[in-house]
Amino acid sequence: MDMGRESRWEKDAMTVEIVFALVTAAVLAGVIFAAAWCLVLALGLSGSAEKSVLVAGALLGGAAGLWRLVRVLLRFDGQRRTGH
Numbered sequence: 001m002d003m004g005r006e007s008r009w010e011k012d013a014m015t016v017e018i019v020f021a022l023v024t025a026a027v028l029a030g031v032i033f034a035a036a037w038c039l040v041l042a043l044g045l046s047g048s049a050e051k052s053v054l055v056a057g058a059l060l061g062g063a064a065g066l067w068r069l070v071r072v073l074l075r076f077d078g079q080r081r082t083g084h
Helices: 008-043 048-082
Strands: none
Touching: 008 048
16 A cells, blocks of 8 residues: 555545535536626616626625635545545
């Protein structure tokens, strides 16, 4: 057994976890932006109000997606280090 080297299973698990983190982050960001877009449509906003709500939705979506990505990867790293 190679000490300090990752097995093929560990590399595959890491790849799956990275893809899971990216996909769920993108979905979360998309859902938040879609909610902002629906708000614009429901309230009939236009002009600068529409742009402000969409920019805020994009920023919140991006921040939530980044938060999700970091959270999933940190959780995986913690589990990997403890051997779970």
